[in-house]
Structure formats: C-alpha cells, structure tokens
Amino acid sequence: MTQTQPKTWDVAVVGAGMAGMAASLFAAERGLSCLQIGNGGGLLFASGLLDLLAVHPVAGRRLWDNPFEALAMLRRDQPDHPLARVDDATMRAAFQSFTTALGAAGMPYAPPGDRNANVLTSLGTAKPTYGVPRTMSAGVGALAGRPPCLLLDFRGLREFSARQIVATIGDRWPGLRMARVEFPGAETTAELYAAHMAVALESGDFRERTIARVRPLLGDAHAVGFPAVLGLARSGAVHAAFEEALGVPVFEIPTMPTSVPGLRLNSALEQAVVTRGVHRMLRANVTSAAFDGTAVLTLDGVPGGETVSARTVVLATGRFTGRGLTAGQQRVTESLLGLPVQQPASRAAWHSRDFLDPAGHAVNRAGLATDDEFRPLESDGRPAWPGLFAVGSILAGQDWMREKCGAGLALGTARLAVDRIARQLGVPGPLAEAG
Amino acid sequence: METQVLIIGGGATGTALARDLALRGVDCVLVERDDINAGASGRNHGLLHSGARYVSNDHEAAVECRTEGEILKRVAFRSIQDTGGYFVAVAGDDEKYVADFPGHCQRSGIQAKVIDVAEAREREPAISEHAIAVYEVPDASVDPFRLSLESMAQARSLGARLMRRTRVVGFDRVGSRIVGVRVRDTVTGAEQRIEAAQVVNAAGAWAREVALLAGAPVEMLYSKGTLLITHGRMAQHVINRLRKPGNADILMPGGTVSVLGTTSVRVDSLEDIHPTVDEVDLIIDEASPMLPGLRSMRFIRAYAGVRPLLGSPAGADGRNVSRGFALYDHEDQGLSNFVTLTGGKLTTCRLMAERAADFVCGRLGVSSPCLTAVEVIPAAPECEWTVPGRAPREWMRAHGLDDPMLCECEMVSGSVVDLLYASLRSAGDMPTLTDIGLRSRVGKGACQGAFCAIRTVAHLYQRGDFQARRGLDEITDFFRERWRGQHAVLWGEQLAQAELMEALNCGLFGEELRGVAGFDALRAAASGEGTP
Numbered sequence: 001m002t003q004t005q006p007k008t009w010d011v012a013v014v015g016a017g018m019a020g021m022a023a024s025l026f027a028a029e030r031g032l033s034c035l036q037i038g039n040g041g042g043l044l045f046a047s048g049l050l051d052l053l054a055v056h057p058v059a060g061r062r063l064w065d066n067p068f069e070a071l072a073m074l075r076r077d078q079p080d081h082p083l084a085r086v087d088d089a090t091m092r093a094a095f096q097s098f099t100t101a102l103g104a105a106g107m108p109y110a111p112p113g114d115r116n117a118n119v120l121t122s123l124g125t126a127k128p129t130y131g132v133p134r135t136m137s138a139g140v141g142a143l144a145g146r147p148p149c150l151l152l153d154f155r156g157l158r159e160f161s162a163r164q165i166v167a168t169i170g171d172r173w174p175g176l177r178m179a180r181v182e183f184p185g186a187e188t189t190a191e192l193y194a195a196h197m198a199v200a201l202e203s204g205d206f207r208e209r210t211i212a213r214v215r216p217l218l219g220d221a222h223a224v225g226f227p228a229v230l231g232l233a234r235s236g237a238v239h240a241a242f243e244e245a246l247g248v249p250v251f252e253i254p255t256m257p258t259s260v261p262g263l264r265l266n267s268a269l270e271q272a273v274v275t276r277g278v279h280r281m282l283r284a285n286v287t288s289a290a291f292d293g294t295a296v297l298t299l300d301g302v303p304g305g306e307t308v309s310a311r312t313v314v315l316a317t318g319r320f321t322g323r324g325l326t327a328g329q330q331r332v333t334e335s336l337l338g339l340p341v342q343q344p345a346s347r348a349a350w351h352s353r354d355f356l357d358p359a360g361h362a363v364n365r366a367g368l369a370t371d372d373e374f375r376p377l378e379s380d381g382r383p384a385w386p387g388l389f390a391v392g393s394i395l396a397g398q399d400w401m402r403e404k405c406g407a408g409l410a411l412g413t414a415r416l417a418v419d420r421i422a423r424q425l426g427v428p429g430p431l432a433e434a435g
Numbered sequence: 436m437e438t439q440v441l442i443i444g445g446g447a448t449g450t451a452l453a454r455d456l457a458l459r460g461v462d463c464v465l466v467e468r469d470d471i472n473a474g475a476s477g478r479n480h481g482l483l484h485s486g487a488r489y490v491s492n493d494h495e496a497a498v499e500c501r502t503e504g505e506i507l508k509r510v511a512f513r514s515i516q517d518t519g520g521y522f523v524a525v526a527g528d529d530e531k532y533v534a535d536f537p538g539h540c541q542r543s544g545i546q547a548k549v550i551d552v553a554e555a556r557e558r559e560p561a562i563s564e565h566a567i568a569v570y571e572v573p574d575a576s577v578d579p580f581r582l583s584l585e586s587m588a589q590a591r592s593l594g595a596r597l598m599r600r601t602r603v604v605g606f607d608r609v610g611s612r613i614v615g616v617r618v619r620d621t622v623t624g625a626e627q628r629i630e631a632a633q634v635v636n637a638a639g640a641w642a643r644e645v646a647l648l649a650g651a652p653v654e655m656l657y658s659k660g661t662l663l664i665t666h667g668r669m670a671q672h673v674i675n676r677l678r679k680p681g682n683a684d685i686l687m688p689g690g691t692v693s694v695l696g697t698t699s700v701r702v703d704s705l706e707d708i709h710p711t712v713d714e715v716d717l718i719i720d721e722a723s724p725m726l727p728g729l730r731s732m733r734f735i736r737a738y739a740g741v742r743p744l745l746g747s748p749a750g751a752d753g754r755n756v757s758r759g760f761a762l763y764d765h766e767d768q769g770l771s772n773f774v775t776l777t778g779g780k781l782t783t784c785r786l787m788a789e790r791a792a793d794f795v796c797g798r799l800g801v802s803s804p805c806l807t808a809v810e811v812i813p814a815a816p817e818c819e820w821t822v823p824g825r826a827p828r829e830w831m832r833a834h835g836l837d838d839p840m841l842c843e844c845e846m847v848s849g850s851v852v853d854l855l856y857a858s859l860r861s862a863g864d865m866p867t868l869t870d871i872g873l874r875s876r877v878g879k880g881a882c883q884g885a886f887c888a889i890r891t892v893a894h895l896y897q898r899g900d901f902q903a904r905r906g907l908d909e910i911t912d913f914f915r916e917r918w919r920g921q922h923a924v925l926w927g928e929q930l931a932q933a934e935l936m937e938a939l940n941c942g943l944f945g946e947e948l949r950g951v952a953g954f955d956a957l958r959a960a961a962s963g964e965g966t967p
Contacts, residue, residue, distance in 0.1 A: 063951060128945070158890045161897045190840070257935075330926075347926065354915065355915050355937075
C-alpha cells in the first residue's frame with residue numbers, strides 16, 4: 001500500500017517498543033495516517049510472551065488463572081491503575097488485533113481466550129502469561145499434563161541448560177529427560193549465539209542435521225522442548241518442520257534477553273505496521289514539541305533537520321530503559337516534554353532494600369498521571385494538551401514486572417487511546433475487529 | 436577435633452594469624468561463620484596506607500602504617516599495586532593543615548613530595564581546577580580478598596585448617612581454661628567440639644559477641660563506613676583530601692573502577708548493615724569539591740562495613756599493645772587461654788598477627804620466630820581471579836571447547852569457575868554462587884550479575900556441580916545480596932540497568948513468586964488447585 005505523505009499526520013506515535021508498535025498498528029487499522037518516530041531497540045528485551053495480568057495485588061502475590069477476573073478485581077482495588085481504565089471489550093479487541101497481525105507477519109500465537117497459561121522458563125520456573133507464541137504453546141500442555149518429555153540443549157548456548165531444568169523440576173515430573181547435542185557445524189566453537197542458531201535452522205541442511213541428532217534420543221517422549229532458537233523470520237515453518245520430522249509436539253522454552261522470540265516479535269511488528277501504511281522514522285529523536293491547533297515536533301537524527309506536524313501525539317517512550325523517564329539523583333522527570341511525574345517524595349523511598357520485596361519497588365509505580373482517556377495531566381490536573389496521549393509503561397500507578405501485565409498495559413492503553421483519538425478526529429466507530 | 440590454636444574469624448587479621456602460626460610450625464584451625472573477608476576486611480577502600488593520612492593526629496599509627504606498608508609491598512606484592520597517592524587541598528580547605536602537612540610527614544619518615552597543581556591535574560584530570568596544593572606520597576592499593584585468600588592458602592599448605600560457614604556457639608570452661616569450643620556448621624547445622632590449647636578471638640566487629648560467649652566481655656564501639664564504586668576508573672593514583680580526616684576523603688583506584696568513601700556513623704547493632712541513600716549523597720557532596728566529575732558519575736554499587744573501635748574490657752585493664760589495635764589477654768577475667776585481637780587497619784593486619792602470635796606462642800612455649808615479614812606469600816592458583824583483567828588474559832591465551840565465556844563484563848570463563856569450585860570442594864565445602872563471586876569478578880561488572888550469574892548457574896548444573904533446586908536458591912540469594920549494595924545508587928543509567936535486572940528476574944522468571952501456591956505450576960496441575 002502506498003500513500004502520499006500528508007502534511008499533517010492524524011497521529012504521531014513517539015516510541016517503538018510494545019506500546020508504540022501497538023498504537024501505530026491500531027491507528028493504521030483505523031485508517032488514521034500515522035507517523036511512528038523511534039530510536040529502535042524497544043523490543044529487544046521482550047520474551048515473545050504477551051502478559052495481560054496475572055498477579056494482583058502484588059504485595060499479596062495472588063495469582064490469577066483468569067486475567068479478566070484479575071482485571072475486575074484491579075478496577076475495584078486500584079481505580080487509578082491504568083489497566084483499570086481499560087474495559088474488557090477493548091482489552092480483548094486489542095489482543096485479538098495484535099495477535100492476528102503478528103500471525104499474518106509470520107509469528108502466530110495461540111488464540112487468546114480467558115485463561116492465563118503457565119510457561120516453563122530456562123530457570124525451571126513457570127511463568128504465568130496470556131499470549132503464547134505457537135512455537136511455545138505445546139509446552140503449556142506438557143507442563144500441565146507432565147507426560148514423558150525430552151528437553152534438548154546445545155553445547156555452547158551458555159544461558160540454557162536442559163540439565164538445570166530437569167534437576168530443578170524433575171522430582172515433580174518423573175518422565176522428564178534431558179539430552180545435550182552438538183549444534184551442526186559448531187563442533188569446534190565454545191560459544192553459540194541464539195540468533196545465529198535461529199538463522200542457521202532456517203536452512204534445510206542445518207535443520208536436517210539437527211533433527212538427525214535428536215531423533216535417536218526421542219524414546220518415549222510425548223513432546224520435545226528446545227531453547228527458543230527454532231528459526232528467526234520463518235519460525236512457523238521451522239517449528240512445523242521439527243514437529244513433522246520428529247512426529248511429536250515440539251515447544252520452545254524462552255531464554256534470557258536478547259532472545260530470539262524478542263527479535264521475532266520486533267520484526268513481525270515492523271512488518272505489520274509498515275504493511276498497514278505506517279510511516280516510520282527510526283533513529284530519530286524528538287527534541288522539542290510545540291502544541292497549538294496541531295503539534296509540531298522537531299526531530300534530530302534526520303538529515304537536514306526536520307519538523308513534523310500531527311493532529312494528535314501518542315507518547316509511548318517507556319520508562320528508564322526506554323528513556324521515556326529520566327532518573328536524576330533526586331527526582332524522576334519525563335524526558336521529552338517535561339510533563340509532571342507522579343513519584344515518591346524522595347529517592348530514599350524509590351527502592352525496597354529487599355530486591356524481591358513482595359510489595360515491589362515504589363519507583364516502578366512512578367510515571368505520568370492521566371485522565372480516563374490517557375491524556376497526561378499538568379500539575380493543575382488538566383490535560384497537557386487535548387491531543388496528547390501517553391500509553392504503556394510510562395504510565396503511573398502500575399508495576400508491570402510484578403503484575404505480569406506488560407503487554408496488557410501496552411496494548412490495552414494503546415487501544416483505548418487510539419479509540420479516543422479516532423473519536424476526537426471524527427473517524428467513525430471501530431472497524432470490525434479482525435479475526 | 437584438636438589443635439594448638441583455634442582462630443575465630445577469617446578476615447584480614449585471622450588469616451594473617453593463621454599464616455603466621457603456620458610458618459612457625461604451630462598447628463591451627465580457623466573457623467569463620469561466613470566466608471573469607473565477609474566483614475570489614477572485605478568492605479573497605481583497599482588502601483595500603485603510606486601513613487600520611489595519620490601524620491597530623493596519630494604519629495604512632497603513621498609510623499606503623501609506613502613500616503607495615505613497606506613490608507607488605509615485599510611479601511604480598513601480588514595483592515598490591517604501587518599506584519602512589521596524592522593529597523589534594525582545594526580552595527576553602529584549612530590552610531594551616533596544608534602548611535603543616537609536609538613537616539608532619541617528615542617527622543613520621545614519610546616521603547611527601549610537593550607537586551605542581553597544574554602538573555598534578557595533567558596526570559590526574561579528575562582533580563578539581565580549584566586545587567591549591569598537591570603532595571605525592573607512597574600510598575598503594577591492596578586487594579584485600581587476594582591478600583586474605585593467599586595468606587590462608589599458604590597457611591593451609593603448611594597444615595592449617597579452614598572451616599567456613601562455621602559459627603562458634605559455646606565455650607566449655609573448666610576453671611580458668613577453655614577446654615572446648617563448640618561450633619556449628621551453618622549449612623548443615625551439625626555441631627562439633629574443638630579442643631585447643633589457645634583460642635584467639637579475631638572476629639572483627641563480632642569480637643564482642645564471641646568474647647561475651649566466652650564469659651569475658653570486652654567493650655567495643657561500632658562505626659559504620661559506606662563506600663561507593665564508580666563505573667569506570669577515575670584516577671590512577673590514590674587521591675586523598677588534604678585535610679583533617681573526615682567523610683569521603685579518599686578515592687581509590689581498583690582495577691577497572693574507583694572506590695570512593697567513606698563515612699563514619701556510630702551504630703549499636705551489627706544487624707542489617709547496608710548503605711543508605713543519605714550516606715551516598717553525603718559522600719558525593721563531600722568529595723565533589725576535590726573531584727567535580729563525581730556530580731555526573733555513574734555508580735554501580737555501594738557497600739558498608741563496620742569498624743570495631745576500641746574500648747577497654749569491662750571491669751579492668753587489658754593489655755593494650757598499640758594505639759591502633761588491641762590484644763586483650765582476659766587474665767583479669769579469670770581466663771588463661773583466650774585472647775581477643777581487635778581494632779587495627781588492613782595495612783597493619785600482619786603486625787597485629789605477629790603480636791598475637793608472639794603472645795600465644797609465649798603461652799605455648801614455642802620459641803620459633805615470626806617469618807611473615809620476610810617470607811613472600813606464594814602464588815596460589817585459586818586466589819588470582821579477584822584481579823580485573825587477569826581472567827581475560829588467561830582466556831585469550833588458551834581456551835577449550837568446554838571453556839565458554841560466562842561473564843562478558845569482566846570476562847570470566849567457565850574454566851575459572853571450575854577451578855574455584857574445585858578448590859573449594861577440595862576443602863570439603865559446598866561452594867555457592869556467592870562464594871565464586873567473592874573469589875572472582877563474576878557479578879562485579881556493570882551488569883552486576885544480571886547475565887553472568889544465570890550463565891554461571893547453568894554452567895554449574897551442566898558440570899553436575901549443582902543439583903535439584905539449588906540453582907534457583909543461589910540466584911535468588913545472589914541477587915538479593917547484590918541488591919543490598921545497589922539500591923542506594925540507583926539513578927541515571929544504573930537505574931535502567933536495575934530495571935533490566937528486575938525485568939529478567941521478576942518479569943520473566945518470576946523469582947519473587949517462589950513459594951506462592953499456584954506459582955509452582957507443577958503442583959497446581961497435579962492437585963487441580965490453582966487460582967483462588
């Protein structure tokens with residue numbers, strides 16, 4: 001699809017992490033002209049798993065099987081939590097559109113339902129999550145039913161030991177076995193990198209040689225688990241080829257960042273937004289913004305310097321790692337526009353002395369306070385500008401790492417903000433939901 | 436178990452004493468409730484004092500530091516980097532103190548050479564443009580871990596025994612003699628009794644508790660000192676503030692980083708010692724006039740140690756050997772084979788050990804002389820890995836297929852971890868991830884273990900060294916321990932680093948949910964129970 005670049009965009013999205021990608025995708029699906037500005041790398045630390053909400057309240061460490069029941073409880077307990085402002089229908093629509101778009105871009109997900117799933121990690125813990133890539137979904141069933149299974153690893157992939165997982169949970173999963181194989185062509189290499197392995201396994205030759213090494217080890221295994229290296233851009237095909245050749249379900253186990261599923265997610269989302277006509281300016285930084293009837297953003301990193309104008313702006317710049325928030329020695333500030341940041345009274349209150357404090361760390365709940373439409377508020381309690389929205393982890397009042405709600409926060413808030421933008425711009429009601 | 440001398444405490448003093456006694460042919464056992472240098476010996480600047488710090492207010496201490504520094508530079512040269520030190524005064528500092536300094540140094544026999552301020556700033560650009568006077572002195576840096584580990588390794592090679600994670604729980608006393616010391620393995624809980632002719636209490640800040648257990652109370656005061664570790668090395672020399680000793684006076688070079696400190700806060704309890712946000716801010720404020728770059732510096736960690744300060748034994752005079760440290764014989768409390776060795780500095784640990792060994796040997800009727808000032812501490816392969824840059828050099832030289840790089844910040848490979856693990860195992864220990872961290876650079880780089888701790892655990896499982904759920908416990912313990920030193924310096928880049936660490940450990944692995952019914956999905960699946 002091509003389109004002429006409008007002089008004034010309907011939406012300018014600042015940020016290329018999960019929330020920025022979701023906002024761009026949803027805006028484009030609405031037929032809004034969308035410019036996405038980002039400096040890249042926002043998804044490199046993603047695991048590929050899409051959490052909605054699994055823990056509430058954090059201090060009570062209460063786990064929920066049904067994320068929508070958890071959302072209902074959250075709305076009752078913490079009405080200022082950003083997710084409390086997202087209704088179930090919006091949340092479901094957000095995940096539906098998002099996973100459908102990812103599937104079309106080569107990263108299929110199991111259809112989202114009403115249940116959280118438990119996914120085995122490389123530490124032998126069971127991570128509660130919601131959206132599970134197809135390449136991992138057989139592992140959810142295997143973990144629940146615990147039939148005889150085989151876990152494979154490759155010598156040289158330093159962060160992943162199948163022996164570690166079996167040692168950690170083997171007493172509760174008696175039929176779980178492990179085996180280590182040499183990665184084809186890497187027999188004289190001390191270190192392997194997951195992304196290189198993933199690309200190599202897209203070649204039929206590497207795949208055949210790997211499968212030939214695994215097949216004799218199958219025994220009574222009902223399913224086989226691998227570290228998440230089964231293909232990069234064509235993981236669907238690689239995964240299917242492994243299942244067909246081995247004759248049993250195959251699942252990937254997420255590894256630590258930078259993970260292959262994170263890279264897949266990044267490229268699938270890029271493809272999804274580009275094919276929907278989003279104009280992207282990567283490696284650009286917004287250096288200043290002026291708001292009047294429209295927003296005028298000044299960029300650097302663009303040859304010759306450039307300003308762009310937009311009717312609405314979505315701030316999806318993330319937290320400290322994403323550079324949306326800046327932590328000085330005493331105060332947290334919003335990096336781009338200097339918006340007021342809701343935060344603890346002093347740095348002494350930012351962190352608990354216990355890393356794993358059940359209550360979490362107060363600084364993780366610092367962020368932008370907004371109205372019900374996710375428009376950030378000035379200190380007088382009024383929206384900073386009628387067309388300025390903030391979505392994702394920059395929002396105050398949430399703790400996505402502890403609540404296991406990172407994707408839910410990104411997708412839900414982006415969806416709702418885009419709905420409000422469409423209404424503000426007079427674009428007729430939501431398009432038919434995909435899928 | 437029987438021995439001639441039981442040493443309680445495996446810090447700089449206790450390990451130096453084990454070495455001293457072993458070199459004299461005296462059999463000894465050292466019990467340590469945690470690990471080598473777990474207390475103040477591992478939580479200091481790592482400064483080998485020239486003595487210049489003390490010239491103005493404590494001539495004896497200055498002379499002691501000078502002579503001991505010279506000895507350690509010979510016998511413990513592997514642990515020492517002869518960096519040299521600067522004393523720097525800035526505008527506003529006490530000019531009389533500055534004027535008196537060279538004379539005081541001369542009186543204590545310490546070389547202090549005046550350096551042109553512009554030249555000093557050329558050599559050390561971190562020094563403020565407002566510097567008004569600079570002197571060069573023979574300060575040096577010492578790696579306290581390597582020093583203690585090598586001292587203990589030499590002692591063990593001569594027959595001394597080390598029992599880590601072993602806590603003294605009671606003394607059996609008959610009349611004036613301690614006839615048995617009851618100790619407990621803190622991991623297994625197993626108890627045993629050690630019979631020793633002489634018992635030396637070298638428990639540092641915990642010496643008061645130990646003495647009390649022996650029925651021989653000593654008075655001690657505690658002073659907490661906090662230090663900061665910078666991201667990157669700020670200077671090549673030790674940089675001291677040329678003023679009366681006070682807060683945040685010293686910046687030490689330490690491999691790839693610098694260490695800045697310290698503070699002095701009286702504390703009453705040894706429980707839960709950790710650096711605070713206020714202390715961190717105070718250190719930066721105090722040191723910035725001399726080192727303005729600190730205002731924008733990234734700090735990767737802070738740590739706090741407790742200095743035991745001298746008091747007199749309750750009720751009577753003890754035998755006070757030196758102003759810098761004390762050796763109490765407890766005879767006035769009716770004990771004939773128990774001594775407490777306390778106070779002192781890292782720089783004088785060898786001398787403290789010599790005095791204690793002389794005294795104990797006198798009681799034992801052993802006449803062999805002290806050799807620690809002349810015998811060079813031999814190299815030990817398991818003690819070399821605390822030094823930044825050592826592991827990468829070895830790895831570049833030769834590494835096999837089974838030697839993957841586990842820590843990419845500090846370049847620690849699998850073979851180093853294996854060597855340390857094997858050396859600890861050979862002593863009958865169950866090594867932990869934290870033990871390996873103490874003896875290497877694992878977890879000490881900018882990522883503070885976020886990646887290397889997890890890789891190291893995977894490696895240890897793969898080698899068959901870790902079993903069952905131990906790895907998860909170790910990772911949890913390791914990050915909790917690291918965090919105690921991190922939380923007070925988390926702003927700027929380092930906060931982003933901490934966020935990443937939490938995203939990994941909590942967001943992905945869910946470590947904070949361990950033990951929650953329902954998180955253990957295996958159990959939930961088996962019993963059909965799940966969400967409330």
